[in-house]
Amino acid sequence: MPWGVGIIGAGPGVGALHLPTLARLGALFTVVHVADNGGGRAELLAAEVGAAASHGTVALLADASVEVVAICSPPAEHARQIHDCVAAGVRAILCEKPLATTVEEAHAVVDACRQAGVLLLVATNHFFDEAWDRTKHHLVALESDVRTISATVALPPNGRYHAAVTELAPTTAPPRGAPDLSDSGVAAAIVRQLVLGLAVHDLPAVRDLAPDFEGVDFAAAVPPIGYTVGFRASGVRILLTAVMVPDGPDPVWRITVGTSTDRVDVEFPPSFVHAGSATVRVRDGDLRSTTYRRAGEDGYVREWRALAALLDGTATTEYHEVLDDALFAIGLADAAADAIRTGTSS
Amino acid sequence: MTPRIPVVATLAEYRVAVAGLPTQTELAVDAAGAIVVVDGATRWWDAAAAAVDAGASAVLVAEPRDVPLVAVGDLAADAPVPIVVHRARLRGDLVALAVEHREGTPPRIVVAECRAAASELTATVRDAVGWVRSLAGVTLDLAAASIGPESGTALLRSHDGTRAAGSMILTVTRPEAAILRVQALGETTTEVELDVPVGRTELATSTGSGRRVAPTLFEAAERAALRRTIAAIAAAAPLGALPDLADLLHDARAADAIMRSGRDRASLVDL
Numbered sequence: 001m002p003w004g005v006g007i008i009g010a011g012p013g014v015g016a017l018h019l020p021t022l023a024r025l026g027a028l029f030t031v032v033h034v035a036d037n038g039g040g041r042a043e044l045l046a047a048e049v050g051a052a053a054s055h056g057t058v059a060l061l062a063d064a065s066v067e068v069v070a071i072c073s074p075p076a077e078h079a080r081q082i083h084d085c086v087a088a089g090v091r092a093i094l095c096e097k098p099l100a101t102t103v104e105e106a107h108a109v110v111d112a113c114r115q116a117g118v119l120l121l122v123a124t125n126h127f128f129d130e131a132w133d134r135t136k137h138h139l140v141a142l143e144s145d146v147r148t149i150s151a152t153v154a155l156p157p158n159g160r161y162h163a164a165v166t167e168l169a170p171t172t173a174p175p176r177g178a179p180d181l182s183d184s185g186v187a188a189a190i191v192r193q194l195v196l197g198l199a200v201h202d203l204p205a206v207r208d209l210a211p212d213f214e215g216v217d218f219a220a221a222v223p224p225i226g227y228t229v230g231f232r233a234s235g236v237r238i239l240l241t242a243v244m245v246p247d248g249p250d251p252v253w254r255i256t257v258g259t260s261t262d263r264v265d266v267e268f269p270p271s272f273v274h275a276g277s278a279t280v281r282v283r284d285g286d287l288r289s290t291t292y293r294r295a296g297e298d299g300y301v302r303e304w305r306a307l308a309a310l311l312d313g314t315a316t317t318e319y320h321e322v323l324d325d326a327l328f329a330i331g332l333a334d335a336a337a338d339a340i341r342t343g344t345s346s
Numbered sequence: 347m348t349p350r351i352p353v354v355a356t357l358a359e360y361r362v363a364v365a366g367l368p369t370q371t372e373l374a375v376d377a378a379g380a381i382v383v384v385d386g387a388t389r390w391w392d393a394a395a396a397a398v399d400a401g402a403s404a405v406l407v408a409e410p411r412d413v414p415l416v417a418v419g420d421l422a423a424d425a426p427v428p429i430v431v432h433r434a435r436l437r438g439d440l441v442a443l444a445v446e447h448r449e450g451t452p453p454r455i456v457v458a459e460c461r462a463a464a465s466e467l468t469a470t471v472r473d474a475v476g477w478v479r480s481l482a483g484v485t486l487d488l489a490a491a492s493i494g495p496e497s498g499t500a501l502l503r504s505h506d507g508t509r510a511a512g513s514m515i516l517t518v519t520r521p522e523a524a525i526l527r528v529q530a531l532g533e534t535t536t537e538v539e540l541d542v543p544v545g546r547t548e549l550a551t552s553t554g555s556g557r558r559v560a561p562t563l564f565e566a567a568e569r570a571a572l573r574r575t576i577a578a579i580a581a582a583a584p585l586g587a588l589p590d591l592a593d594l595l596h597d598a599r600a601a602d603a604i605m606r607s608g609r610d611r612a613s614l615v616d617l
Contacts, residue, residue, distance in 0.1 A: 145496075147496045147497040147517050147518065148497045148515050148516070148517045150457070150459060150515045152457050152529060152531070154454075154531040154532070154535060156554070182508075217490055217491070217492035217499055218489060218490035218491075218492075218499070218500075218501040218513075220489070220501060220503075220510035221510075222454055222455045222509075222510055223454060223509065224454075226454065226455065228455060228457075228501065228510055228513040230490070230492060230499035230500070230501060230513065230515075231499075232492065235494075236497070237492065237494065237497040237498060237499050237515065237516075238499075239457070239499050239513055239514075239515040241455060241457050241513055241531070243454045243455060243531050243532065245454065245531075245532055245533050246533070247533050247554055248532065248533045248534070248535065248552075248553070248554055249534075249535050249552035249553050249554055249556075249557065250552065250557075252529070252531065252535060256459065258459075258461060258497075258515070258517035258519075259517075259519075260496075260517075260518065260519050260520055260523065261519065261520055261522075261523050262523070263461060263523070263525060283523075283525065283541070283544075284523075285519075285520055285522055285523050286522075287522060287543055287544050289544075
């Protein structure tokens with residue numbers, strides 16, 4: 001029997017990402033309940049998959065058919081909803097990134113899940129992408145001396161990619177004005193939010209190679225919405241740069257790992273389109289360039305498969321890794337915001 | 347028939363370039379009235395000044411390795427003839443093409459990835475600064491940098507201080523692993539990659555309409571630089587109109603500041 005999934009949140013990330021992903025995994029999961037914050041989109045999404053719909057989390061958590069909860073709400077609500085899930089006795093939680101937005105929250109939610117035996121997985125799809133396994137294998141097999149990591153991102157609006165995979169209800173939200181990034185307080189808050197909401201896609205992979213956060217060397221906001229952050233971890237220098245633009249070419253989403261001999265590019269397809277794994281390209285010290293075969297499944301499918309493995313007992317929740325990933329991201333976000341606010345490095 | 351322009355060149359690539367411009371140039375030994383090609387791997391600023399003193403009509407600096415700011419500043423201030431600078435990683439025709447293909451759309455930020463042997467890193471960073479300057483269309487100041495023995499990062503701001511214009515990541519590599527890649531991100535994206543050990547250069551410009559890959563520049567960079575020098579003489583532009591030395595000084599100042607920066611500055615280690 002597939003596991004019954006309740007989804008908290010009904011935004012584009014649910015309609016264009018998780019529902020199409022779960023549709024590919026019908027033998028493992030079935031969506032039984034969708035809840036929103038009262039905006040009314042839950043009914044529309046639930047109707048597509050024959051699930052129940054509700055507002056808030058009370059009805060969803062009281063639904064006996066909900067065994068697994070996917071938390072796809074705004075980041076500030078994640079920690080409270082994890083505690084609610086634990087209190088309701090759900091079997092497993094898939095939480096969209098970030099797990100939490102403060103150090104205290106991160107410790108508390110991981111402790112709560114560990115003590116209650118609730119399985120917990122954070123949906124860090126780039127880390128779950130098979131391309132990252134391939135990258136890591138390449139680096140480990142060659143005993144590579146990783147010296148630098150960069151993640152470069154340029155994103156046009158998501159609408160064209162939503163339209164490629166689903167039919168979302170038109171949004172009624174008015175367009176937001178550009179924030180005043182010349183105000184260091186505003187810029188610091190924006191960059192902190194973007195590190196926890198956007199850079200967090202890649203930070204588990206960064207931490208996989210450079211686990212010990214050392215400090216931020218610079219951080220700056222990039223208009224209209226973006227950031228560039230230089231920092232160090234485990235002796236490796238890391239540069240994160242991202243910008244979201246109102247119009248533009250296909251997205252750039254590339255992690256590059258630099259060693260003394262090799263440059264490894266991991267290029268992710270746009271989110272939402274379910275176009276398979278990232279592409280791994282290596283330019284090695286023998287002047288050869290190699291492109292590895294792409295896998296058919298993307299990181300979203302694989303993260304749900306990883307949750308299934310936790311549920312069937314073939315894998316174990318690594319609570320300490322979940323916590324350390326969260327602390328790494330929060331520590332970086334806080335340090336980047338401080339660097340902007342104070343004009344100093346940390 | 348128009349008299350051919352004499353060119354004093356000992357570097358083999360420039361002797362070939364002269365042979366490739368047979369109707370416009372001819373090899374010469376006397377600097378007076380000639381274009382004098384000076385080797386950038388030497389004390390080229392002294393050689394350039396000597397060529398000017400000897401009556402050269404123009405000087406072409408071939409791939410400057412060191413750029414002492416005071417001496418080059420003096421040269422830029424005093425030279426009565428055009429001084430063209432050829433930088434292989436920043437060849438003028440490729441830069442012009444990259445800027446032209448953006449059709450006036452400024453980037454939101456430029457990211458440069460510099461991979462080079464320790465002995466080449468400063469020059470590579472200098473050329474990367476030149477790409478950021480050219481694509482962003484602004485002069486730059488160093489905002490912050492962190493340099494260690496094997497790697498580094500840097501943030502460049504526009505000189506007016508209003509915005510982050512570019513960021514860089516530096517990796518010390520074996521010589522055969524050297525690559526410079528620059529990405530200008532925004533509504534129009536430019537990506538240029540110069541893989542010198544492989545001999546590959548690619549320039550691509552992307553918009554919502556698609557991706558445009560620039561045609562291969564089959565002309566040798568040295569021949570293009572020599573043609574540019576001939577054009578500078580012909581233009582008889584006012585002294586100081588040719589931006590090469592000023593640009594080189596700008597880029598060198600920023601690169602020197604980057605390489606001197608960092609809390610754990612240590613000698614870069616050649617592999």
